[in-house]
Amino acid sequence: MIAPLKQDALIATREAAARRFVLPTRRDEPWRFTDLRTLEKSLFPPAAPGADAPSAAVQAAYSSGAPAQRVVLVNGRVAAIQGAHVARLAERLELVREIDDLGPFAALNTAFVEDGIVISLPAGASERIEILHWGAAESAGAYTRVLVELGAGAEATLVESFAGTGNYFGNVIAAIRLGEKARLRHVTLQDEAGAAVHLGAVKADVAEGAEYEAFVLMLGARLSRHDLVACLGKGARCAINGAYLLRGQQEATIATFVDHAAPCAQTSEVVKGVVDDRAHGVFQGKIRVRSDAQKTDAHQLNRNLLLSPRAAVDTKPELEIYADDVKCSHGATVGDLDEAQLFYLRSRGIPEPEARRILVEAFAVDVVDLVADAPARDYLMRHLGRWLESGR
Amino acid sequence: MLSIKNLRAKVADGGREILKGIDLEVGPGEVHAIMGPNGSGKSTLAGVLAGRAGYEVSGTVTYDGRDLLAMSTDERARAGVFLAFQYPVEIPGVNNMYFLRAALNAVRRSRGESELDAGQFLKLVRQKLKLLEISDDLLQRPVNVGFSGGEKKRNEIFQMAMLEPKLAILDETDSGLDIDALRLVANGINKLRARDRSMVMITHYQRLLDYVEPNRVHVLSGGRIVASGDKSLALELEAKGYAGLEAA
Ligand SMILES: Nc1ncnc2c1ncn2[C@@H]1O[C@H](COP(=O)(O)OP(=O)(O)O)[C@@H](O)[C@H]1O
Ligand SMILES: [Mg+2]
Numbered sequence: 001m002i003a004p005l006k007q008d009a010l011i012a013t014r015e016a017a018a019r020r021f022v023l024p025t026r027r028d029e030p031w032r033f034t035d036l037r038t039l040e041k042s043l044f045p046p047a048a049p050g051a052d053a054p055s056a057a058v059q060a061a062y063s064s065g066a067p068a069q070r071v072v073l074v075n076g077r078v079a080a081i082q083g084a085h086v087a088r089l090a091e092r093l094e095l096v097r098e099i100d101d102l103g104p105f106a107a108l109n110t111a112f113v114e115d116g117i118v119i120s121l122p123a124g125a126s127e128r129i130e131i132l133h134w135g136a137a138e139s140a141g142a143y144t145r146v147l148v149e150l151g152a153g154a155e156a157t158l159v160e161s162f163a164g165t166g167n168y169f170g171n172v173i174a175a176i177r178l179g180e181k182a183r184l185r186h187v188t189l190q191d192e193a194g195a196a197v198h199l200g201a202v203k204a205d206v207a208e209g210a211e212y213e214a215f216v217l218m219l220g221a222r223l224s225r226h227d228l229v230a231c232l233g234k235g236a237r238c239a240i241n242g243a244y245l246l247r248g249q250q251e252a253t254i255a256t257f258v259d260h261a262a263p264c265a266q267t268s269e270v271v272k273g274v275v276d277d278r279a280h281g282v283f284q285g286k287i288r289v290r291s292d293a294q295k296t297d298a299h300q301l302n303r304n305l306l307l308s309p310r311a312a313v314d315t316k317p318e319l320e321i322y323a324d325d326v327k328c329s330h331g332a333t334v335g336d337l338d339e340a341q342l343f344y345l346r347s348r349g350i351p352e353p354e355a356r357r358i359l360v361e362a363f364a365v366d367v368v369d370l371v372a373d374a375p376a377r378d379y380l381m382r383h384l385g386r387w388l389e390s391g392r
Numbered sequence: 393m394l395s396i397k398n399l400r401a402k403v404a405d406g407g408r409e410i411l412k413g414i415d416l417e418v419g420p421g422e423v424h425a426i427m428g429p430n431g432s433g434k435s436t437l438a439g440v441l442a443g444r445a446g447y448e449v450s451g452t453v454t455y456d457g458r459d460l461l462a463m464s465t466d467e468r469a470r471a472g473v474f475l476a477f478q479y480p481v482e483i484p485g486v487n488n489m490y491f492l493r494a495a496l497n498a499v500r501r502s503r504g505e506s507e508l509d510a511g512q513f514l515k516l517v518r519q520k521l522k523l524l525e526i527s528d529d530l531l532q533r534p535v536n537v538g539f540s541g542g543e544k545k546r547n548e549i550f551q552m553a554m555l556e557p558k559l560a561i562l563d564e565t566d567s568g569l570d571i572d573a574l575r576l577v578a579n580g581i582n583k584l585r586a587r588d589r590s591m592v593m594i595t596h597y598q599r600l601l602d603y604v605e606p607n608r609v610h611v612l613s614g615g616r617i618v619a620s621g622d623k624s625l626a627l628e629l630e631a632k633g634y635a636g637l638e639a640a
Contacts, residue, residue, distance in 0.1 A: 339445070344481035344535075347442050348495035348551065349469035349502070358494065362485025 004045065005111055010093055017098060017110035024104055030227075033282040033314035034253050039223060042197045044169045046112050047075040047140035054134045054163075062161040062189070066375035068128040075137050075168070076144035077115040085127055089116035089145055096145065099175050101229045101257070102201040109143055109173040116145035119158070123151035123179065128159075133172060135164025135196055146174040150182035150210075157185040159376050163220065167195035170221070174202040178210040180233075186214045187376045189383060192221035194248075201227035208233040208262070215371050216242035217380050218252045219387050225253040234262035241370045243272045245387050246279035246311075253282035260293035267297070272367045273304040274360055275311040276391070283315045283332070291322040300330040305337065305363050307356070357388050364388075393590040394418040394460075394559055399451035401433075401440050410436045412615035413451070418559075421587040425601055426594045427626065428612035429634045434594045435478050437612070438563040441592075442475035443468050455559060469495075470502040474557030476548040478564045478594075483535040488547070489517070491535050492554055499555060520553040524580045542573035549580040560584070561592045566600035578603030598626045 002021060005014045023040055024031040051074050054062075059072065069083030078088045089095065096113060099106045121127055135142045142164075150156055162170060170192055178184055184204075192198045198221040206212045210233065216226050230238050244252045258267045273281040283302040304313040317330040337359050345355035364384055371377040394416070401411040410433045418424050428434050440449055443465030453460040460468060483491070496516075497507040508516065521528055526546055536544050545565050552560055562581065566574055581604050585591070593606060601609070601623060609626045611619040613634060619625060 340481045341483050343444060343465060344477070344483065345491070345495075346464070346466040347469055347475050347477075348491075348555065349466055349498040350495050351466050351498060352464070354494065354498065355466070358486055358491070359483070362483065366485050 002043070002108065002111060006114060008093070010096055013097065014111045017107040021104050021107040021111065030103065030255055030284065033284065033316070034225065035223075035251050035280060039197065042167070042169045042223070043108070044139050044141040046114065046143055047137040047168065049077055051075050051136045053079040054132070054136075058134075058163070059132060062132045062163055062191075063130055064159055064375040064379035066128060068130040068159070071117055071129065071131045072134060073115070073117070073131065073144055074134050075140070076113070076133075076142040078117070081117075083127070083129065085119055085121050085125065086129060087118040089118055089147065090114060092118050095147055099173060099203050102173060102203055102227060105171055105199045106173050106201055109145060109171050112141060112143040112171075113145050113173075114143070116147070118147045119156070120149040121151055121154040121156055124153045125151065126155045128157045130159040131161070133160065133162045133170070135162070135168040135170050135193060136166055137168040138166045141169040141171060143171045146172065148174065148176040148184065150178050150184060152179040153181045154179065155183045157187070157373050157376065159187045159379070161189040161191065162198060162200070163191045164193045164196060166193055168193070170196055170198040170200075172200045174200075176202065176204040176212070178204065178206045178212060180207045181209040182207070183211040184213070185373050185376070186212065187371060187373065187380070188214070188216040188226070189380060190216065190218045190220055190224055190226065191383060192224065194220065194222060196221045198224040200225070202229070204228070204230040206230060206232050206236040206238060209235045211237045213239045213372065214241070215380070216254065217368070217383065218242070218244040218254065219383060221252070222249065223251045225255065228256045229259070230257070231259045231261060232265040232267070235264040236262075237265065238267045239370070240267070240269045241271065241367055243274070243364055243367050244281045245274045245364065245384070246281050247276040247391070248279060249277070250279040253284065255282075255284040256286070258287045258298070260287065260289045260296045260298065263293055264295045265293065267299070269300040270367055270370065271302045272364060273302070273313055274307065274364055275304065275313055276307040278308070278310045280312045282313070283317070285316070285330075286318040286320065287328065287330070288320040289323050289326050289328065293323050294325045296323060296326040296328065298326070298328045302332040304332075304334045305360065306334060307337070307360065357391065361388055393420045393422075393456060394592070395454040397452045399437075399440070399449070399453060401436055401447040401449050404446050404448055410615050411440065414615075414617055416610065416617065418590045418592060420590060422607040423585065423591045423593060423604065425606040425609045425626065426592060426612050427596070427598070427609065427629060430596070432612045433615040434612055435563055438475055438478075438561045438592075438594060441561055442473060466498070470499050472558035474552050474555055474560045476545075476552060476560065476562040476565045478567070480536045480544040480548055482537045484537050486535050488533055488535050489531050492551065495551070496554055516554065520550065523583055524550060524553055526550065526576065526580070541568040542570065545569060545573070545577050546580075549577055549584075553580065553584055558588060559590050559592070561594070563594045564596055565593075566595055566597065574600070575603065598630045601626050
């Protein structure tokens, strides 16, 4: 069992969660492709408070620049916060409870979390919020939780960025509840330190007629995983798009589960992977269409580009359909750069490394283009460009 | 400018021989037409000169005093070799202007010239559009994606105008064009003829030669040049067909 746990009002909840926590293995279906050999030695307890906030330059680099309520967390604890609808979780710890369906690291989070962010927008309100999760620790953990509640018809754009320095263990759990006809655009940039581990999981409950649009760009961390579970009400709309760009010996997983329990909801999902060197990318995506969920429209696609002979990808798109009047599709591809396209570019004088970069960029930009919010899209393009330029 | 001696090309990994000993001399500023039936090796010759992978090549090719076969595809292009593709490649997600600017700046860098910024580049684009009397409708689209056959060929000629090669190899730039598109493309080729620019113009039909007058005409058949002559050879071919010529 994990220890030591903070002896606070939550101690009974923490102890129960700690007892439930079991390190996953490859025998657990949702984890079967993820290389977990190095995970156990990275399960650090929370970092002590007091680490420095990132410099203004770093904060600017991890901001879209658009006017927004801004929050900075350092090692999972709030360092700066603003906004009428944004509060510290440390002051609302009674809101911490177990979140179903998010697996063992949600339990670990319950055991250790001491701070995070609570966003609650009343009906009809509208807000833009940007959160920088900064990790700055050696052999210590950054545990945090983000709770989002949007009232009926409320609209929010939430841009979360993860970055830092050190070999910390980053663990973030988000619980999102969208009221009827509410809309959340949720953009996540995972650009953690190269030695860090990042395990993030999101649970979104999307009420009737509400819209949840998620985009996740995974660039950093030596081992990372982004889990997303969405439960859709009647006529709800869900978009989950994203990309993992990996090199060196990076290991990253995007795992999604969309549950269509009510009729007329829509899901569209496009996840792309670019994997170089000896890196390994994993996509596991499941869409379940329950028997009551007639008129479901759900499409899922995972496309991968392998840039080196030792790069690898595992992909498992999955549809589980129990209703008969539905439109669903899924697919996955894994391929190399197109030789004919490379030859064409090079035949115009473009050197091979640049020709390759142009083709990789085109492949990845195509999915980032799906981000509807222009400042967030430009922000992701900027980091994508930096990733491409930092290649060999 | 271009001197080809006993050029042979086999499909790599034990495939069959497609070019079976080609000799060709193209002087500076000359336009040579290469004609021949389908499957005779015209595109293979063009591809081998541009550095296409997948062939075992022997013989010598000297370009501008350099050993062309020892150079990589992109080195050849930066040294002034341009191939107008028979089937230009579609590249989704790559904007035509962005692509051309990357290409032009790669060529300029290798010549020790400064890169063009967006404004300078645009100015040059306008100048070349005007020279060729073509519109700018293709420039903001992804490279060749969804272009008609004629648009693809027009785009190849436009690239040639932008990159100002010393040796242009035009692989059936005339095929699949209606008469108006053919005129447009032929006009472009004529505008780009220059004393320091040689052209190898591969064509299946003699009609392009009504518009662009070559210095020499060669007939490629079965991987060999079986006849060479002036432009009357093209007319003779038109009358007798390739079969008649081979029989002769
Ligand atoms: N890479 C290749 N692999 C196999 N066959 C090839 C390859 N390149 C060319 N060929 C064959 O060589 C012959 C000549 O092709 P090509 O040069 O395209 O002819 P042309 O352009 O004169 O019509 C054809 O039979 C073609 O199928
Ligand atoms: Mg051909």
